[in-house]
Amino acid sequence: MSNIQWMYGDEPKSLPDDWKEKIQSMFLNETGEEYTLESLSNLPIPKWSGNMLLINQEEYPAPESIVGVLWALPHEINGVRIAAFVLDAEYQSSGWGGKAWQHLIEISRAAGKSTIQLEVKAENTRAQEFYKARGLGVVRHLPHYYKSGIGYEMKGPL
Numbered sequence: 182m183s184n185i186q187w188m189y190g191d192e193p194k195s196l197p198d199d200w201k202e203k204i205q206s207m208f209l210n211e212t213g214e215e216y217t218l219e220s221l222s223n224l225p226i227p228k229w230s231g232n233m234l235l236i237n238q239e240e241y242p243a244p245e246s247i248v249g250v251l252w253a254l255p256h257e258i259n260g261v262r263i264a265a266f267v268l269d270a271e272y273q274s275s276g277w278g279g280k281a282w283q284h285l286i287e288i289s290r291a292a293g294k295s296t297i298q299l300e301v302k303a304e305n306t307r308a309q310e311f312y313k314a315r316g317l318g319v320v321r322h323l324p325h326y327y328k329s330g331i332g333y334e335m336k337g338p339l
């Protein structure tokens with residue numbers, strides 16, 4: 182699997198449309214979240230070390246080469262917020278998510294950040310376990326956050 186690696190990504194709005202479509206279907210299949218190409222493009226993710234794409238080099242630059250996304254952004258003065266985190270099903274549970282998470286933690290600490298937060302569907306207990314294992318806890322219930330039901334805001338120290 183050495184031909185798979187996390188790489189820094191461009192701003193969502195600058196990605197080719199067929200890459201956006203691949204990312205859009207990853208969200209739909211793996212989290213049930215529906216994004217339009219426009220709403221993906223509007224995500225305010227800068228080009229920085231918290232913007233990562235998991236790339237299968239063998240398929241590059243075809244849209245199928247994008248097999249994971251971790252999109253984070255600076256939030257308020259001392260925080261980082263994850264706006265999107267998803268891997269294709271066949272790449273889950275192999276440590277790839279943990280690896281990107283670790284990198285995000287390191288670069289966020291180096292930037293002087295002290296908190297990390299995100300929103301997750303209440304029904305997505307697997308992702309919640311992943312975040313709990315990394316020191317985050319539910320700080321707020323978000324009754325109408327998702328079309329399909331309630332969400333949680335999770336937050337923790339860096």
Ligand SMILES: CC(C)(COP(=O)(O)OP(=O)(O)OC[C@H]1O[C@@H](n2cnc3c(N)ncnc32)[C@H](O)[C@@H]1OP(=O)(O)O)[C@@H](O)C(=O)NCCC(=O)NCCS
Nearest residue numbers: 211266267268273274275276277278279300301308311314
């Ligand atoms: C949530 C998600 C991004 C996590 O990424 P991941 O690559 O699956 O996570 P990891 O494999 O790094 O870690 C998950 C668990 O797998 C196990 N694991 C880690 N490395 C492993 C390996 N090499 N082999 C088998 N299992 C492994 C660990 O026990 C880990 O548990 P931990 O949380 O106690 O450390 C991913 O599962 C995903 O895309 N899920 C669907 C979409 C989703 O729910 N996104 C979050 C929305 S908020």
